[in-house]
Amino acid sequence: MIFLIFNYAFLFILAALCIFPVLHVLALSFSSSTAASSGRVVIIPVEFTLKSYEYVVQNSSFLRAFCISLYRVALGVPINILMTIMVAYPLSRTKAQFRAKGYFTWFFLITILFGGGLIPWYMVINETGLLDSIWALVIPGAVPVFNIILLINYFRSIPAELEEAAYMDGAGHWRILWSIFLPISIPTLATITLFSLLNHWNSWFDGLILMNNTDKYPLQSYLQTIVINRDPNTITVRDLDLLKIVNERTTKSAQLFVAMIPIICVYPFLQKYFTTGLVVGSIKG
Amino acid sequence: MNGGRSDLRVDQWSQKRFAGLFKGVRSDSKDRSMEAAMQTTGKQKLKREIPLYVMLMPAVIITVIYSYGPMVGTSIAFQRFLPGKGLFGSPFTGLDNFLYMFKMPNILSVIYNTVFISLMKMVLGIIVPVTSALLLNEVVHTTYKRVVQTIIYLPYFLSWVILSGILITILSPSEGVVNQLLGYLGVEPIFFLGDERIFPYTIVATDIWKNFGFGTIVYLSALTSIDPNLYEASVIDGANRWQQTKHITLPGISTTIILLSVLSMSNILNAGFEQIFNLYSPTVYKTGDIIDTLVYRTGIQNYQFGVATAVGLMKSLVVLILIAVSNKAAEKIAGYRVF
Numbered sequence: 001m002i003f004l005i006f007n008y009a010f011l012f013i014l015a016a017l018c019i020f021p022v023l024h025v026l027a028l029s030f031s032s033s034t035a036a037s038s039g040r041v042v043i044i045p046v047e048f049t050l051k052s053y054e055y056v057v058q059n060s061s062f063l064r065a066f067c068i069s070l071y072r073v074a075l076g077v078p079i080n081i082l083m084t085i086m087v088a089y090p091l092s093r094t095k096a097q098f099r100a101k102g103y104f105t106w107f108f109l110i111t112i113l114f115g116g117g118l119i120p121w122y123m124v125i126n127e128t129g130l131l132d133s134i135w136a137l138v139i140p141g142a143v144p145v146f147n148i149i150l151l152i153n154y155f156r157s158i159p160a161e162l163e164e165a166a167y168m169d170g171a172g173h174w175r176i177l178w179s180i181f182l183p184i185s186i187p188t189l190a191t192i193t194l195f196s197l198l199n200h201w202n203s204w205f206d207g208l209i210l211m212n213n214t215d216k217y218p219l220q221s222y223l224q225t226i227v228i229n230r231d232p233n234t235i236t237v238r239d240l241d242l243l244k245i246v247n248e249r250t251t252k253s254a255q256l257f258v259a260m261i262p263i264i265c266v267y268p269f270l271q272k273y274f275t276t277g278l279v280v281g282s283i284k285g
Numbered sequence: 286m287n288g289g290r291s292d293l294r295v296d297q298w299s300q301k302r303f304a305g306l307f308k309g310v311r312s313d314s315k316d317r318s319m320e321a322a323m324q325t326t327g328k329q330k331l332k333r334e335i336p337l338y339v340m341l342m343p344a345v346i347i348t349v350i351y352s353y354g355p356m357v358g359t360s361i362a363f364q365r366f367l368p369g370k371g372l373f374g375s376p377f378t379g380l381d382n383f384l385y386m387f388k389m390p391n392i393l394s395v396i397y398n399t400v401f402i403s404l405m406k407m408v409l410g411i412i413v414p415v416t417s418a419l420l421l422n423e424v425v426h427t428t429y430k431r432v433v434q435t436i437i438y439l440p441y442f443l444s445w446v447i448l449s450g451i452l453i454t455i456l457s458p459s460e461g462v463v464n465q466l467l468g469y470l471g472v473e474p475i476f477f478l479g480d481e482r483i484f485p486y487t488i489v490a491t492d493i494w495k496n497f498g499f500g501t502i503v504y505l506s507a508l509t510s511i512d513p514n515l516y517e518a519s520v521i522d523g524a525n526r527w528q529q530t531k532h533i534t535l536p537g538i539s540t541t542i543i544l545l546s547v548l549s550m551s552n553i554l555n556a557g558f559e560q561i562f563n564l565y566s567p568t569v570y571k572t573g574d575i576i577d578t579l580v581y582r583t584g585i586q587n588y589q590f591g592v593a594t595a596v597g598l599m600k601s602l603v604v605l606i607l608i609a610v611s612n613k614a615a616e617k618i619a620g621y622r623v624f
Contacts, residue, residue, distance in 0.1 A: 003423075003526075004423075007420050007423055007424065008424070011421065011424065011429075011433050014433070015432070015436040018438075018439055018440055018494070018498065019439065021440075021448075021451045021452070021455055022439065022451070024451070024454075024455060025450075025451050028454070036460075039460045039462070039465050083344045083347070086340040086343065087340070087341060087344045089337075090338075093337065097333075097334075097337075098334055098337050100334075100338075104345075107348070108344075108348065111352040111353070112551065113551065113608060114604075114605055115356070115601055116352075116354070116355025116358050116359050116597075116601075117355065117358075117359060117580070117594055117597025117598060117600075118580055118581065118593065118597060119580075119584045119590050119593050120355035120356070120357070120361060120594060121355040123355075123361075123372075124350065124351060124354040124358060125351070140347075142347050143344045143347055143348050172336055173333075174336050177340075198442060201444075202443070202444035202446075203444075204444060204445075204446045204559075205559060205562075209585065220444050221446075223446045223447065223450065224563065227446065227447075227449065227450035228446070228450070252454075253454070256447050260447060263442045264439070267439070267442050
């Protein structure tokens with residue numbers, strides 16, 4: 001009985017620890033600059049004001065970066081999914097159906113065991129002319145091997161009878177993939193879509209390094225420059241009134257929070273696919 | 286027991302999760318009989334395989350260029366690389382870059398920091414999620430359980446840029462909430478991110494905080510796949526909660542733990558570049574600088590491409606060896622091959 005109370009309390013603390021920072025930043029973003037600097041804000045906004053968000057909405061750099069990230073996700077996620085499916089299907093065939101399977105499997109696995117390193121990677125991207133374009137963020141990472149492994153395991157768990165029946169009816173691999181495997185794989189496909197989306201939305205380092213122009217930074221790269229940058233003079237506001245009420249702290253908090261909104265809105269609903277997809281992908285295969 | 290078993294597919298982690306990739310466990314023999322029945326010739330087989338090759342081609346091309354290409358580029362480690370002259374024009378200097386690397390004044394502390402931080406992360410990265418999964422598993426109230434679950438893995442989905450922004454604010458010695466709280470308790474402000482004695486622990490703690498939710502979910506799923514009959518039988522034999530945990534639960538999820546451990550082996554020298562890069566500063570280089578941040582500064586900021594590549598190459602080789610060793614060890618200890 002005591003254990004139960006302790007357990008509930010402990011879990012409550014864990015959950016609180018996880019959500020508190022988010023709430024704190026949210027509160028800061030709605031507070032006045034004086035309240036924020038004097039440390040009076042904990043979870044509830046002090047001296048409530050919308051000025052920080054006004055700043056965010058007017059800040060063209062932020063909006064531009066936000067749109068670039070959206071564009072990146074719109075390009076990158078479908079490419080990832082396509083690649084994942086087109087690699088997972090052949091590699092999930094049996095040795096008899098696909099004799100070169102082992103070679104190709106090792107071909108892809110090696111890439112997660114050993115890498116060239118940062119500098120060579122940068123150079124290849126440079127040499128192939130992708131530098132400073134959105135494609136640099138989308139093409140090099142187009143083949144997500146971990147997701148492929150998940151999907152391979154799932155495909156192998158699909159009963160052979162289904163494809164055998166189709167094969168007997170004269171269906172080729174394309175047909176089997178499209179009509180049988182894909183419809184059945186929706187949960188796992190949703191999982192890998194989520195992983196891919198997450199990855200593209202949260203990536204910041206590649207944008208930082210591969211883009212020469214700060215105008216082309218995706219959202220997280222842009223945030224990196226303003227949030228981690230400790231220079232207090234990076235804020236540019238035209239309106240002196242605005243400057244009186246907001247300061248770097250509150251505008252940073254507002255921008256952070258806006259960047260979090262898409263993730264926060266989306267992730268709870270995908271939990272269902274996320275847990276079953278992960279576990280399903282791991283059964284005997 | 287609870288709503289964990291969703292359908293026939295939700296089951297335990299496979300023994301041969303990765304090894305199965307190569308074996309075609311499913312229906313090799315069936316294929317052979319099917320083959321015999323259809324009497325497919327070699328040429329017919331090839332024709333049937335063509336779509337598979339076509340499917341693979343785009344990904345193969347991209348992988349060759351962007352994953353194997355850089356591997357060729359590691360030859361920079363053996364050159365005094367001049368961007369103007371390129372890969373084939375730069376003078377070959379053999380192991381000079383490696384010697385330079387070992388002579389760098391902070392190389393030892395950098396390696397030590399990397400290993401120390403990533404080991405701590407690995408160990409705690411198993412203990413904390415497993416513990417919280419066990420605790421969460423005891424909760425009967427499904428709504429409470431689900432709410433807690435959903436909340437604890439929020440940080441996992443946020444990027445280190447966002448989390449660093451939050452942490453820098455919260456942990457600030459002058460204005461941060463945490464130090465304010467400590468102030469009420471009569472404790473002097475702690476420089477979580479500026480004090481080199483504290484920095485590594487801050488890094489580990491915040492990393493666990495970010496990631497434990499994900500691990501918890503994975504272990505929770507594994508827990509639901511343990512046969513309830515085992516528990517019932519043990520209760521009849523008089524086992525208490527603790528004994529049940531020790532003898533049924535933990536062995537039951539041991540394959541999951543091992544799988545995740547071996548996978549994290551490939552991360553052993555990745556002490557968390559994305560995190561540390563955003564949270565560190567020169568004042569904590571002594572205990573916070575890791576291999577990847579050193580490579581970054583050496584290569585991107587100081588343009589010493591050869592040395593930076595050499596460090597990266599060294600790191601990749603060590604990781605490769607560690608993966609091979611841990612794979613063999615897992616095989617010997619648990620009869621379980623990941624690769």
